């Protein structure tokens with residue numbers, strides 16, 4: 001008997017692989033991991049397509065109630081569903097399309113929602129390091145930041161906030177605030193308001209949306225419903241720039257010089 005960890009892909013109920021679907025159908029309990037990512041369709045649509053009820057697995061259950069998920073898994077099949085790719089390599093993980101491979105080869109950083117007293121900037125340094133090498137950076141978790149911290153300690157048990165999903169505009173705003181603060185302190189900047197960025201939303205679904213623009217313009221760009229990700233570009237190849245212009249508003253990237261070091265250091 002087996003615990004299956006199954007990737008669901010990025011779009012809707014039908015993005016599961018055939019192998020994954022077979023495993024779901026023969027499992028006696030099916031958990032849907034419900035905090036690191038979301039599909040464009042809700043739990044009910046998945047249940048309808050799989051012909052099975054799903055048990056929602058929030059962070060609390062996954063991290064502190066794993067015994068319940070594993071209960072009887074030595075006597076019966078249990079499936080654990082993760083949106084995108086479950087990101088691991090063991091015998092019973094069934095991979096699927098992921099934002100990691102859909103968006104191409106980029107270095108990845110995680111953003112978090114700032115609070116009044118907690119405004120980490122470590123991702124900014126990583127982005128600048130990448131840019132210094134000419135590399136693009138995929139900013140993930142632009143949206144699921146609260147997954148990484150908990151709000152209360154209650155009788156020794158961690159209580160997690162429900163996941164919130166950050167927009168590209170909110171992520172761009174954080175970057176602009178960091179740039180402004182560091183400029184005021186006289187720091188040399190590895191990226192500026194003019195740096196070309198690409199906002200993507202609901203990649204892999206029918207209504208996916210992509211917008212390329214300098215950072216200061218992206219902040220006012222509304223890409224709609226989650227999930228969103230942001231790419232901060234490094235050194236742009238002429239072909240990449242041509243592609244980006246197809247996803248930019250009229251004239252937004254006209255000033256960008258191709259293969260000019262000012263493109264990524266200005």
Ligand SMILES: C[S@@+](CC[C@H](N)C(=O)[O-])C[C@H]1O[C@@H](n2cnc3c(N)ncnc32)[C@H](O)[C@@H]1O
Pocket residue numbers: 010036037082083084085086087097098099100139140141142143144200201202203204205227228229
């Ligand atoms: C914690 S990661 C989990 C990745 C998932 N396991 C996968 O393989 O796709 C979730 C983050 O990836 C990004 N993301 C995932 N799917 C996306 C999509 N379809 N469009 C845009 N961004 C997406 C969002 O920033 C989201 O917060």
